[in-house]
Amino acid sequence: MRLLVVDDLEINRDLLLRRVRRLGHDAEAAANGREALEMLRASPWDLVLLDITMPEMDGYDTLGHIKADPQLARTRVVMVSAIGEADSVTRCLELGADDYLTKPFNPAILQARIESSLAKKRLEDQQALLLQALSREMAIGQRIQQGFLPDAMPQLAGWDLAGHCLPARNVSGDFYDAFVLPSGCLALVIADVCDKGVGAALYMALFRTLLRAMSCHATAEEAPATTLARTVRFTNDYIATVHGRDNMFATVFFAILDPRSGRLDYLNAGHEAPVIRRRGGGPLARLRAGVGAVGLFPAIHCQVETTALAPGDCLLAFTDGVTDALGPSGSFGEAALLEAIAAQVPPGAAGVLDSIHARLARHVGDASPQDDITLLCAVRQAG
Numbered sequence: 435m436r437l438l439v440v441d442d443l444e445i446n447r448d449l450l451l452r453r454v455r456r457l458g459h460d461a462e463a464a465a466n467g468r469e470a471l472e473m474l475r476a477s478p479w480d481l482v483l484l485d486i487t488m489p490e491m492d493g494y495d496t497l498g499h500i501k502a503d504p505q506l507a508r509t510r511v512v513m514v515s516a517i518g519e520a521d522s523v524t525r526c527l528e529l530g531a532d533d534y535l536t537k538p539f540n541p542a543i544l545q546a547r548i549e550s551s552l553a554k555k556r557l558e559d560q561q562a563l564l565l566q567a568l569s570r571e572m573a574i575g576q577r578i579q580q581g582f583l584p585d586a587m588p589q590l591a592g593w594d595l596a597g598h599c600l601p602a603r604n605v606s607g608d609f610y611d612a613f614v615l616p617s618g619c620l621a622l623v624i625a626d627v628c629d630k631g632v633g634a635a636l637y638m639a640l641f642r643t644l645l646r647a648m649s650c651h652a653t654a655e656e657a658p659a660t661t662l663a664r665t666v667r668f669t670n671d672y673i674a675t676v677h678g679r680d681n682m683f684a685t686v687f688f689a690i691l692d693p694r695s696g697r698l699d700y701l702n703a704g705h706e707a708p709v710i711r712r713r714g715g716g717p718l719a720r721l722r723a724g725v726g727a728v729g730l731f732p733a734i735h736c737q738v739e740t741t742a743l744a745p746g747d748c749l750l751a752f753t754d755g756v757t758d759a760l761g762p763s764g765s766f767g768e769a770a771l772l773e774a775i776a777a778q779v780p781p782g783a784a785g786v787l788d789s790i791h792a793r794l795a796r797h798v799g800d801a802s803p804q805d806d807i808t809l810l811c812a813v814r815q816a817g
Contacts, residue, residue, distance in 0.1 A: 435459045435460070435480040435481065435552050435555070436459070436460045436461075436462075436477075436478065436479045436480050436481075437454050437459050437460065437461045437462075437479070437480065437481045437482070437483060437548070438461070438462055438463070438464060438470060438473060438474065438479045438481070438482045438483070439451055439454065439461060439462070439463045439464070439483045440463070440464045440465075440466070440467065440469075440470040440482060440483065440484045440485055440488070440493070440496065441463070441465075441483075441485040441488070441514075442465055442466055442485065442487075442488040442489060443485075444465075446485065446537075447463040447465070450463075450483055450514070451463055453541060453544060453545075454483070454548065457545060457548065457549070459548075459552075465488075466488050466489060466490045466491060467488055467490060467491030467492065467493065467495060467496030467499075468490050468491050470482065470484070470496055471491075471496065471499055471500070474500065474506050474509065475503075475505065475506070479509055480509070480510065480552060480555050481509070481510045481511070481512065481548065481551055481552055481555065482500070482509060482510070482511045482512070483512055483514050483548075484496060484497060484511055484512070484513055484514065484531075485513075485514060485515055486513060486515040486517055486522065486526075487515065487516070487517065493513060493515065493526075494525065494526070494529065497511055497513070497526060497529045497530065497531055498529055500530075501529060501530035507530075508555075508558060508562075510532045510551045510552070510554065510555045511530070511531050511532055512531070512532060512533040512534070512535060512547055512548065512551055513526045513531050513533070513534045513535065514535045514536075514537060514539065514544075515534075515535075515536065515537060516536065516537040517536070518536040532551050532554070533547050533550070533551055535547050572604040572605070573604075575604065575605050575632065575635065576601075576604050576605055579605050579606065579635055579638070579639065582609060582638070582639055582642050582643075583597070583599060583609060583610065583611070584597065584610075584611060584612055584613070587612050588612055588613065588614050588620060590614075590620060590693045591693070592693065592745075592814060592815050593620070593691075593693055593812060593813070593814060593815065594782045594783045594784075594812070594813040594815060595612055595783050595811070595812050595813075596782070596783035596784040596786070596787050596809075596810075596811045597610040597612065597624075597787075597808075597809065597810045597811070598610075598787050598791070598807075598808065598809050599806065599807070599808040600803070600806065600807040600808070601803075601806050602630055602755065602802075602803040602804060602805050602806050602807075603630055603631055605631065605632060605634075605635035606630075606634070606635060606638065606806040606808075607626065607627035607628070607629060607630055607631075607634025607635060607637070607638050607684075607806055608624075608625065608626050608627070608638070608753050608755065608806035608807075608808035609623075609624075609625055609627075609638050609641070609642050609808070610623060610624045610625075610751075610808055610809075610810040611623040611624075611642060611645070611646060612810070613646060613650070615649060615650065615652055615661070615690065616650070616652060616653060616654045617652065617653075617654045617655075617656070617658075618654075618693070619658060619690050619691060619692050619693070620690070620691040620693055620812075621646075621649055621688070621689070621690055621691075622687075622688070622689045622690075622691060622749075622751070622810060622812060623642075623645055623646075623686065623687070623688050623689075623810075624686075624687050624705070624751040624752070624753065624808060624810045625638075625641055625642070625645075625684045625685065625686040625687070625705070625728075625753075626684060626685045626705065626753040626754065626755075626806070626808070627641060627682065627683075627684040628682060628683050628684065628727075629682070630805070630806065633680075633682070634682075637673075637677075637680075637682045637684070638684075640673070640677075641669065641673070641684050641686070641728070641729075644665075644668065644669040644672060644673075645665055645666075645669055645686070645688065648664065648665040648668050648669065649661055649662075649665040649688075649690075652664075652665075658690035658692070658697075658699040658738075659699050659738040659740075661690060662688055662689075662690060662699060662700070662701040662736070662738050663701065663736040663738055665688070666686065666688060666701055666703060666728060666734075666736050667733075667734070667736055669728055669729075670703075670728045670729055670731075670732065670734050671732045671733065673728065673729030674729055674730060674731055674732045675732055677729075681730075682729055683727040683728060683729035683730045684703075684727060684728050684729060685703060685704040685705040685706075685724075685727050685728070685753075686701075686702075686703045686704070686705055686727075686728050687700065687701075687702050687703075687705040687706075687708060687721075687724070687751050688700065688701050688702075688703075689701075691743070691812065695742070696742045696743040696744060696745075696747075696814055697740065697741075697742050698740065698741050698742060698743055698749070699738055699739070699740050700721060700738070700739055700740075700741070701724070701736055701737065701738050701739070702721065702722060702723060702724025702739070703724045703726060703727055703728045703734070703736075704724050704725060704726050704727035704728075705723075705724055705751075705753075706723075706751075706752055706753065706754055706757070707720045707721050707722065707723040708720070708721045708749060708750060708751040708752070709721075709749075709750045709771075709772065709775055710741070710743065710747055710748065710749050710750075711747065711748040711750070711775055711776060712744070712746075712747055713744060713745065713746025713747055713816060714746070715776075718772055718775060718776060719741075721739065721741065722739050724737075743812070743814045744814065745814050745815065745816045746814065746815075746816035747813070747814050748775075748783075748786060748811065748812070748813045748814075749811065749812045749813075750775055750786060750809065750810070750811050751809070751810045751811075752771065752808065752809050752810070753805075753806060753807065753808040753809075754805065755803075755804075755805035755806045755807040755808065756771055756790070756794065756807050756808075756809065757770075757771055758804065758805055759794055759797065759798055759803070759804070759805070759807065760798065760801055760804050761797040761798045761799055761801055762799060762801070763797070766793075766794060766797050766798075770793065770797070771790065774789055774790045774793045775790070777789060781813075782813060783811040783812060783813045784811075786811045786813070787809050787811055790809060791809075794807070
């Protein structure tokens with residue numbers, strides 16, 4: 435370990451340097467506080483043995499500069515001073531000193547104070563390395579999970595699509611998806627896996643993969659209702675039987691849209707009821723709310739419903755992280771979301787999502803997100 439001895443008296447510096455080097459550590463010396471700060475900023479040090487009474491800059495000021503500098507703040511500091519008054523000891527500890535030793539010192543006590551401070555420094559270094567490794571792993575996981583979301587929404591004549599997922603933590607249990615089936619129809623999925631964090635993110639990848647893979651196995655002739663029911667049943671039974679011990683489940687809204695006619699077949703498994711804003715205004719329509727989540731019990735009943743989107747209509751699906759978003763005045767709420775959907779916004783699906791996010795940002799303010807926020811929007815262009 436590297437130790438810096440700071441004392442204005444050469445005899446004291448030499449004595450401390452010999453003691454430290456006998457303990458097997460590297461040691462250098464500085465004659466005053468300014469010189470010490472220059473050396474500390476030039477290269478890393480593990481521990482500073484710091485005198486108080488020095489010219490140019492005393493030990494109090496030097497200690498204050500060390501602890502106020504983000505690059506130096508983690509450096510351990512032991513005060514070694516002839517001043518033994520309680521007020522001086524208290525002041526140093528309040529400024530951030532790790533220990534205090536009065537002169538003349540006992541060599542055994544000096545060794546014990548040094549090794550105790552260095553042991554804490556080693557532990558801090560190990561914790562910092564562990565946190566860096568975890569941060570790198572989380573960044574990798576976040577990047578991989580982003581790959582499960584669409585890089586770009588499908589381009590279909592007469593339709594505008596947009597989706598957004600904002601994790602409450604580094605990774606999310608929410609997801610949305612949009613992809614073209616062999617029949618030429620568009621599959622739209624939004625889901626919310628229970629819980630948050632890494633476990634939910636792992637199951638998010640599993641749910642998303644199963645739903646996409648099974649639905650893409652449909653033939654061009656298979657009816658949308660059959661594709662929806664078959665895909666959700668398989669996904670449910672697989673999670674409930676193979677991974678039932680984990681008690682993980684997801685609420686899922688899964689729809690198949692015929693881009694030519696605007697027909698929308700959908701299956702809602704316990705998810706928030708999506709909203710349709712009709713062209714020309716009027717009351718917002720809510721799709722049927724589903725019962726039962728995917729993955730809890732095998733052999734669930736899959737009820738497929740049908741509606742249609744006319745030119746100018748807008749479909750919005752969302753997770754409960756939107757309505758439950760907390761701000762100083764409480765939850766954002768469903769009424770505020772419906773008001774945002776009904777409001778006149780820039781045309782297109784992205785404009786709808788931007789308007790909602792702007793209202794959410796004003797509501798939440800500086801509060802930390804409590805849940806993942808995910809939105810999926812499809813607009814049938816008028817004319």
